[in-house]
Amino acid sequence: MLALSVSARRRDGGLLVLTAASSSQSSRARTSECVRAKPQTITAPDYSGSKSNAVSHQHCPDLEARRPYSGMSDSRDSMQCLHCVSLWGMMAVTFDKIVDISLELDPRNFAMRTPAGFTKDLQFAMEVLKEHDAPGGAGQVVRGVHMRLHAGSHVDAPEHNVRGGAQIHELPLALFIGDAIIADLRDKMPGKAITEADLDKTVGSYLRNGDRVLLRTDHNNSYDGGSDKWMKASPYLTIEATRWLIEKGVVIVGYDFYHGNDEPGSPRVFHNSRTLSEHGVITMPYLKNLDRITKRRVTLIALPLNIIGAEASPVRAVALM
Numbered sequence: 001m002l003a004l005s006v007s008a009r010r011r012d013g014g015l016l017v018l019t020a021a022s023s024s025q026s027s028r029a030r031t032s033e034c035v036r037a038k039p040q041t042i043t044a045p046d047y048s049g050s051k052s053n054a055v056s057h058q059h060c061p062d063l064e065a066r067r068p069y070s071g072m073s074d075s076r077d078s079m080q081c082l083h084c085v086s087l088w089g090m091m092a093v094t095f096d097k098i099v100d101i102s103l104e105l106d107p108r109n110f111a112m113r114t115p116a117g118f119t120k121d122l123q124f125a126m127e128v129l130k131e132h133d134a135p136g137g138a139g140q141v142v143r144g145v146h147m148r149l150h151a152g153s154h155v156d157a158p159e160h161n162v163r164g165g166a167q168i169h170e171l172p173l174a175l176f177i178g179d180a181i182i183a184d185l186r187d188k189m190p191g192k193a194i195t196e197a198d199l200d201k202t203v204g205s206y207l208r209n210g211d212r213v214l215l216r217t218d219h220n221n222s223y224d225g226g227s228d229k230w231m232k233a234s235p236y237l238t239i240e241a242t243r244w245l246i247e248k249g250v251v252i253v254g255y256d257f258y259h260g261n262d263e264p265g266s267p268r269v270f271h272n273s274r275t276l277s278e279h280g281v282i283t284m285p286y287l288k289n290l291d292r293i294t295k296r297r298v299t300l301i302a303l304p305l306n307i308i309g310a311e312a313s314p315v316r317a318v319a320l321m
């Protein structure tokens, strides 16, 4: 059984100490006997800046006994052992600033695209279920919301694109806390291709296996509810760029532009996000404020809700600098 304990204290700046380990066998897990037929060694991100904190792991046998993380048996060789990601030992993060990179969910004006196939065009609506002065209501106000799980900043589990793929509650929480790097792609606006060479140029020299990558264009700083103009101005990942991210061991790809655009001539609709899902890579669309991140490597925290049986969840995504 896995346990993630988090203690945080802030003084002038901040120190966040995260301990992720097996609740019963933490030391054994860190030295680990993780073995598989084709072991792939993963070096944990060096959160503290000290090499002594880096831990190498090989794939965990538990993964073989568990439901394939992505739901695609043929993707195991290229995916990371995310069970082991959650077993990486202590990570200490110091920070001076928390940058909110989440899109607002304002019921007065929120809107998002509704592609074909929906039975209901659910956007984001809020209603009062109990007023403060409701008879017998104990003086409380209670509201409810009607929304898609994909409204605003959110994460897509593999099941979103892969029938039978992992759902939100099956993903390790450690996926959603950890190192992220910013790929500055502002020159790809409007509507240009993001190629393998572009990614290699902007982040290739410091990308580490297990990183999260946030694709920055600043387009969502003026998000307009998902108009055709917004969509067409959004860049797109080429097929080779998508494969590059997978091969580099990226675990989450975040976007501050429309993530549904594909390279012209792609073999299927939503080809890029579908390919990422098939390889167990989580997509995190509808981010904003990436221009407020002034470091190229930050700690991302974007925890999904503990919803059982869903393909996606809203997140409050923040970057610690």
Ligand SMILES: [Zn+2]
Residues within 6 Å of the ligand: 150, 154, 155, 156, 160, 285, 312
């Ligand atoms: Zn989504």
